[in-house]
Amino acid sequence: MTLKEFSKTIGMSQTTVSRALGGYPEVNEATRRKIREAAEQYNYHPNSRATGLATGRSMMIGHILATRTRHEMVNPIFGDFVASASKTYAEYGYDMMFTRVEDGNEEASYLKLKARQVLDGLVVQGPTVKDAHIPILKKIGIPFVVHGRSSELTESYSWVDVNNRAAFKRATQFLIDLGHRRIGLINGLEHMDYAFRRREGYTEALLESGIEVDPALMSCDEMTEAFGYQRAQQMLQTDAPPTAFVVSSLISAFGVRRAAEQRGLVLGKDFSVVCHDDDLSYFENGRDVPIFTSTRSSVREAGRLLAELLIEKISNPKMKDRHILLEAALVVGTSTGPAPSAG
């Protein structure tokens, strides 16, 4: 059913109907109510493409799926992040789409996206330390907000990020306070900005306590269970094994625990683990009492905040860039305890 048909059916002009449904003030409230009810009854909804063509806005927000990492690795936080952002988009009448942007072809991809006018704004996820997408988007002039930051970039842009440095500094400090001196770092790939910052926080805490930073205790890779297992195992085999681990993901933390328990060590007693917990809906850190002591920051909350920021930016393109820095909570679970005495 088109606007033309619908307005004829209810005996009104297209203009009035359009204005009534669009919420414009020029129409009598009684009329508006009547039209709204009729629209409901006949299931009339404006054709989005026509609306978009007429208004010049598409009411669509894109999330880019960068085919950056090998094997097209999908970040495990992706689902939750998207789900929460999409909820906010929906509340403001936006739809949400995905866009693949090929590595090395970013500029052409974004230019095309802009020319096609298929979306009003973009979300950049998982930026690297020196992210290629951000300057291109700025240059082209597509409104965007970054989930995370890109440390080596100088330009200004809006972002929502967890204070990864502070979180990992605090986690490490927490372990130091418990008497640990050899603390292993099981980190994500360090060209990713979040992992880079976490390492900074880790080393900073060590240095401030006068503890030597030992490269043999630091590792980074895709955050799988197998990786956590493998690296923890390696570290534990050495002459001076760590008594604690700071781990970048809950998934890998399970691997770390497995490696240590296989050596007969008891979690929270013989060895401690602090990990980061994105509070994913399908990957919970225990039920009531958290298993792992963790730096917790809800990726769903980040998604919501980011969506709101982006929508604001879209409706007001001259808005100054804004930065939202979320502090992770240090949640104490059963995975940490005093360093075992050397004796």
Next chain:
Amino acid sequence: MTLKEFSKTIGMSQTTVSRALGGYPEVNEATRRKIREAAEQYNYHPNSRATGLATGRSMMIGHILATRTRHEMVNPIFGDFVASASKTYAEYGYDMMFTRVEDGNEEASYLKLKARQVLDGLVVQGPTVKDAHIPILKKIGIPFVVHGRSSELTESYSWVDVNNRAAFKRATQFLIDLGHRRIGLINGLEHMDYAFRRREGYTEALLESGIEVDPALMSCDEMTEAFGYQRAQQMLQTDAPPTAFVVSSLISAFGVRRAAEQRGLVLGKDFSVVCHDDDLSYFENGRDVPIFTSTRSSVREAGRLLAELLIEKISNPKMKDRHILLEAALVVGTSTGPAPSAG
């Protein structure tokens, strides 16, 4: 840059340019090449909304985010599934969007979606045993394909699914052949069709071997690590503990292992585990040698096949419904071995 501007710039009519870029045969190949090059140079791409309005197609495929399960649980396979499907969509010129459909409000949501003409086709993910979405979509007449099936529905629809029943029957049979008689089932929520079918396969294998089906050995819940741990622990505490587990997800399998290892049992020796492995990019089952013996079926492959099927259905709406049943491979890892002798 609009078509009008662009064609004036290169001194051609809008018609010719449109036809050249659209790949229509009525235009000279030399002309077409020239126009293509010019489009590249000026970065001209047709406005998607205008194209859509003129053609009546939106070149957009939707995936529904059903806010069905509590806590807005996002399925962990979501990311990989979407990433692979979107790749196929892109190859055929389709964009991909998300749509939230509120529980209990499906009909209105879909009617609106149809009226707005914002998408050409839909993917239904994670159907329940008697799914509400499917009959509604059929009635309304939106082209769709289901990832999974809905056992208690009688109507016909296209789907892509793993043969969950056969996979779990085979997994159970495999354990029986190794001498296991008490086999625990750690399953997903059984109102979900995949979990329902897996239980069927499990019980079928037991019955065929004359083994009693013990309700105490069957459990279902959200497939978290904590759940696997908790239920395995419970089962292991009984007088007649299981010597093997069939587990619906790799994540929960880690929990099962943890519970057993905590009791001093050795995986692959004192107890065996077979789990389902969706071959997720961020959750690998070991590196070279799989940790867990598993029924493996790539969710990425399913996404690709489903995308192709849906695109076919969109371009040919009268197409007969098609069904793609993927057989899971039984991949032997190190988590299974002969049942420990009772002695």
Next chain:
DNA sequence: ACCGAATTTGAAAGCGCTTTCGAATTGACC
């Protein structure tokens, strides 16, 4: 050189909406 068929191009209508601008209606006030 000319005709008709085949090929290539162009003018313009239409897709379904929003929005401008002018017309019609209403109400207040003298």
Next chain:
DNA sequence: GGTCAATTCGAAAGCGCTTTCAAATTCGGT
């Protein structure tokens, strides 16, 4: 009751494209 301002409504243009239909061009055959 008449006038003017305020309110409400409607005709029509325009958003950027596709596609129909007709016109222009090319070309082979005589």
